[in-house]
Amino acid sequence: MHTLKLLSAFLKVNIQMALAYRADTVVNILLNVMWLGWELLTLSIIFSNTETIGGWGFGELIALLGVFRLVNTMMIALIWPNTEKFNQSIRDGSMDYTILQPVNTMFLVTFSRITVWRIWDLVLAIVLIVIGINLSGDFVTPLHILTFILLAISGVIIIYSLWIVLIALTFWFTKFDNNVTILQALLDAGRYPSTVYPVWLRIIVTFLVPIAVATTVPLQALRGELGASQIFMFLAIGIASFLVASRVWKAGLKRYSGASS
């Protein structure tokens, strides 16, 4: 409950900050619509030249675009602003005050900045997923939808955990302020089913920087391609990665000694 109250307080502060820059918000939304148009155009170009890509049809790629945009929104609305603030606070020592707060530091560091207008992007992502599933004409059972939702959540948790580990590394290497660029760099791989990539790239986006686990895998569940054991494995990986990330974060926090000492 305490956490929820804090979260709503963060949201309020961030809404106020966004309202101070109204024109910027409008410009950003327009740019966002432009990029959506570009994404849809690229898909229509691909499918004017072929029926399927890696066995996936047009509707399925629209749904995949929706899932990709969920992860992308987390990246833009949560990961970038908070990482920037975090890196700054490590450099100038203002991290001291964050640690002194009587709340879980990891929560504080990862949720205090939220680019609120991006919430409409989440709605858009869900609309894309629904339209995509309808277009694909796949036979979808309620069980498929349930596993899809669970795997999408677990995929987002895996990316979140990787982010925690990456920023926690800053406690060891203070100059590591490129910490999330690697995540951003490979993010674009989530736009297409990872099955079309060459093996080495598939290994990178599945195991090293698991973008595909958050995008391709939930869609595979929706298509009914995953067996029960695979589904449980991916869910277990989601939980495990969160536990590992919290451990790494705590170990890193112990190493923190302020900027002046």
Add this chain to the structure above:
Amino acid sequence: MFLIIKRLWQVNWAEQWQYRANLIMYLLYWLVSPIIYLAVWTSIATANGDVNGFTANDFVTYYMILLIADQITSNIIIHIFAYKIQDGSLSGELIKPIHPLLNNTLVNDVAFKTLNLMWLTPIWLVLAFVFKPDFASVTLNGILLSIPALVLGYMINFLLSGTIAALAFWTTRVFSIHEFYYALILLFAGQFVPLKLMPELIQTIARYLPFQLFMYLPIQMIQNNLSTNEIVQGYMTGLIWLVVAMTLFQLTWRRGIKRYSAVGA
């Protein structure tokens, strides 16, 4: 003048070396989309035999050349220069008797590019080993023909980006404007797919715009895929746009400088 440029080069080269970790991250970031497009289109071409005449190997060679062409014609001046206007550090450069953008920033950008191409070389060789492109259609003539196109593409892109960066004299939203400009490049330069596979309308518009000189035209020249007519047309359009870009830049720069009052003044 030569001495000034030499000195600027030494300073900027040393500065870029200092940030080599950032540079590698940037390079990695910038490499990913062409490789993804390469993978997507070769997988489609392999599944269907070809895509409108483009074989899997055509796509592999196209994107392998694109990695180099894009690196040559692109620039980072929006990141170097717009900030200088916004935080007022431009003032120090303005009192020097040389044009800040056409000297310091230009040299800085070229140093960045040279270092990037150095890092790119081993990566490119590894990628060539992985994707095994067959460069049979590439001739020395094609490569020689593409060099002026690449230089022209770089100059036009530099001047247009410079114009946009100079808009920072008026507005704080230059980065949004630049994002729009970047979208135009994606659409008309042939980065996502060779322009021939784009819808007819986009191809027609692209012929009148300078963006295809950034990637599509030089790549196709290297691949020997263009008729003499198309080459002449491409160069003519490029030259006209060079004049347009120079004029645009001069106008915005001169007016912007008059408006400029540094932060703190």
